[in-house]
Amino acid sequence: MLHITTLHYLVLGAALFLLGVIGVLTRRNVVIVLMSIELILNAVNLNLVAFSRYWQGIHGPTALHGQVFAIFVITDAAAEAAVGLGILIAFFRNKETVNVDEVNLLKW
Amino acid sequence: MNPAGMIPAGTNPPVATPFFFYLLAAIMVVGGVMVITRKNAVHSAMALITTLLAQAALYLMLYAPFVAGVQIILYAGGIMVLFLFVIMLISIERAEKERQFNKQWLVGIVAAAALGGLFIAVYTTTTKGRALFPEGRMTYGETQNTQQIAALLFDRTAGQYMFAFEIASLLLLVAIIGAVVMAKKRI
């Protein structure tokens, strides 16, 4: 328990991932669903950086592929948050609600 | 002499690493729980900011200072400001009085629990008595972290991610244009 290994970080990442999944599946407020998606992406980033540290131990000090991947994921998350919030604003302007259940205009 | 800042495996790290890991992990988990349970979206956003900052500190513990810096600037200082702006521009008081959790909450939690079980099953597998990610290797310090990441991105011979870097910048351009078009009143 006391010596922190890669597995500790992976378990923490899995816990955050589960919290994000629960948030996405159960909340009705679109903004909070988007924030849960950010939580999921952060859990993935934690996994990547933990693996990068592990990989660095095997393949030498310059094997930082996990960290580079994590930077790209953060960039991706920024782009996705911007577009998602743009969609949210466009939707809110039409329907005056941020309830996920009301996004049903394409239902037959 | 320690040119690459190598720390032999098994020696004690200089600061109280288990204490800080468990403290930061507790902050992150509590923050995550608050994100998905708060009625008020601003409270959720602030809990998420706390989680992100604790995660940046965890990145520092993993000897990844550049990723920690990027996390603080982009995630906590950029994306969350965007979230807070949007929450404040759409008046969200009516959303607070509605029911917060949808009708499928039980199914959602069961699905997440199944996923959790899968994680536990994977993380506790041992092949031939060896755990999944065995320890016992040299670890390196972080005095050249930015330069090494730059080498992976930009170096002529050793860099592999130049194309991904250019695609990421194109992606950001498309996202900017898309967000502006989405949020305009009349196209």
Place this chain on the structure above:
Amino acid sequence: MHALVQYIQSYLDSDKTPGGAGNIFWATVYILLVFAGLSVAVIAMNWLERKILAHMQVRLGPMRVGPHGLLQPIADAIKLLLKEDIIPAEADAVVFWIAPFIVVLAAFTVFVVVPFGPTHAITDMNIGILFMLGVSSLSVLGIVTAGWASNSHYPLIGALRSSAQMVSYEVAMGLAVVSVILMTSLNEQSTGTLSMIGIVQAQLAQQEWFLFKFFPLGLIGFGIFAIAMVAETNRAPFDLPEAESELTAGFHTEYSGFRWSLFFLAEYSAMIAVSSIAVTLWLGGWLRPFPNLLVGPTWDLLFSLFPGITFLLLAAMCFFNTARMPKHPLFKVQTIGLAGFGAVLGLIGLILVLPAVRIRVTDIFWFSAKVAGFMYLYIWYRGTFPRYRFDQLMKVGWKVLLPTGLALLVLTALVGMRTELWAELQGVWRP
């Protein structure tokens, strides 16, 4: 016990910062010193701002509270602490309470990497300048939540305007900073560095302050940063979001007493922080003026006497003003107080002339002197320039500073790589 003393003394002959050497005791000492120095600097800034603005406006400023108003900041602090703590009725109490702390946290955490000397920083992170820019951008969060939590129109609009302004000028600041980072990579290994101490050492190695490098590119970069940093800290002439005649104090309208003093503290700390960035990146940090032009032991001796001479001059000014005090019995306490203050300054000056103290203090003194120059510039701007209207402000940030910053970046890269580019154009250099 002996092991503890050994641990404390083991750091004294190391050539790294306390964070780099992993020494917790000295790191704590440095943190407390920086915190104390910052508090003294904020108090001094309060007094200096009121006096200098007053003298620029041909009036005297505070004269009553102490001799020449020297105790005015203390009176202000006591007043703010004793004021009634008002929270608006419908305001969100938790967020209302947290918001000033976020701003103060962001403003103070920045000082972890500020280099007062080659080993006089709390720690020297590999990502020093990135850390400073990132953490100072966290104060936007505090301002936005402060405006929203007040549940009132003026603070909300003020907060949105203030944060939009800060975010816009952060882009220009970032571009100017990146052009300096390009300049640090002009060594044999072609590796630049983001660490604050590394940037100053790059200036030392290239024997040139980055202000004068590739003239006029360094100067333009410095100009962009100097304008953007004033807008970043919401100071005049960019202080529309908090000006009293515009939005009744903007995002901190509903804050009174101790909470308002936290915002005020954070604003001055942020000013000192971005001035430290400007001093480190362009003005050579802790290096004394003309390190390569005026060399030699006599010049070194002369420049190392500057700290002591500065304080002795201040003490002389105090004594001169003591002599000019009115000879009225009611002024006796003030006269004695001013003479005592002058005596304290003179004592500090005499201590700083001693050789053993001189060599240790000179780096910190030059850094602080340059930052103090920037503080004077801030006060000068406030007393001179009219306020920008908000749309003019955003226009300057996006349409003037951003294209200039981009052009500066490209030009700096081209000029920095001119030999390699020329060789490649001539087909000489093969990768």
